Amino acid sequence: MLSSSKHCLIDQQPLHYTDVGQGKVIVLLHGLFANRQIWQAQLQSLSQYYRCIAIDLWGHGDSKSIPATTKNLLDVAQHIEFALAELNIEQYHIIGHGCGGAIAAEMVLSAPAKVQSLVMINAFIGFEPEVNCVKYQQWLNIMNDTKTITRELADTISRLMFAKTNQDSAAVELFSQQLQNIDSQQVPVLSRFAHMAIFKRDTMELVEQFTLPTLVIVGVENHLRTVLESYLMSDDISGAKLHHVQLAGHLAMQEKADEVNQLLINFYQ
Numbered sequence: 362m363l364s365s366s367k368h369c370l371i372d373q374q375p376l377h378y379t380d381v382g383q384g385k386v387i388v389l390l391h392g393l394f395a396n397r398q399i400w401q402a403q404l405q406s407l408s409q410y411y412r413c414i415a416i417d418l419w420g421h422g423d424s425k426s427i428p429a430t431t432k433n434l435l436d437v438a439q440h441i442e443f444a445l446a447e448l449n450i451e452q453y454h455i456i457g458h459g460c461g462g463a464i465a466a467e468m469v470l471s472a473p474a475k476v477q478s479l480v481m482i483n484a485f486i487g488f489e490p491e492v493n494c495v496k497y498q499q500w501l502n503i504m505n506d507t508k509t510i511t512r513e514l515a516d517t518i519s520r521l522m523f524a525k526t527n528q529d530s531a532a533v534e535l536f537s538q539q540l541q542n543i544d545s546q547q548v549p550v551l552s553r554f555a556h557m558a559i560f561k562r563d564t565m566e567l568v569e570q571f572t573l574p575t576l577v578i579v580g581v582e583n584h585l586r587t588v589l590e591s592y593l594m595s596d597d598i599s600g601a602k603l604h605h606v607q608l609a610g611h612l613a614m615q616e617k618a619d620e621v622n623q624l625l626i627n628f629y630q
Contacts, residue, residue: 458484478628576603578605
């Protein structure tokens with residue numbers, strides 16, 4: 362487990378994070394239904410050379426609340442920018458996983474002089490496909506009706522996080538148990554954030570403004586994001602590099618930690 366979290370107040374609500382290492386700053390943003398714990402292997406590796414700040418997004422991990430005025434991922438991006446400013450951090454690199462990649466894209470667009478590079482892992486910054494929106498809305502309906510993440514829903518989500526070759530791993534059960542343990546007060550916050558993440562705006566049409574070094578990583582066995590989406594982003598972002606991780610799913614940073622860590626180290630050198 363990561364070291365005890367620190368927090369920054371945003372409209373009186375605590376946004377939690379882990380801050381380890383020294384040097385140039387790398388901000389790590391997890392995806393929907395995860396938390397900053399997914400970055401353990403990356404923090405252990407990268408913090409030897411860089412200052413790494415892994416954030417629990419609203420409704421996830423220790424960030425159990427959300428500012429009342431939060432309406433979309435652009436607001437969330439601005440919250441993170443505020444937190445970094447409070448830490449006197451003027452420039453930083455960003456690694457975004459899943460919807461964390463969409464938030465990272467909003468940060469690039471809103472503060473291009475501050476973001477030095479962008480890594481997107483199993484992310485997509487265009488509109489969510491309609492078939493996915495329908496499925497995810499059904500999940501949110503269950504969460505809102507029951508004020509819990511039921512065992513059945515937790516198992517469904519957890520299996521989608523991992524490659525088909527890892528479906529019987531202890532990591533799947535652990536992820537499911539973490540979802541089931543989210544309390545009844547936090548579930549509506551997570552659901553509210555999830556709605557923003559699922560029905561996000563399309564920033565693909567703005568990628569001509571992305572003039573920074575960019576790396577796109579995708580797990581080939583990903584059930585939630587497609588390899589085609591990774592091609593679309595890498596083709597549209599000038600100079601972007603693309604890497605496919607074999608035998609990995611949505612949580613490639615856990616399933617293939619050594620490979621992902623080496624990709625990141627090579628990218629930052």
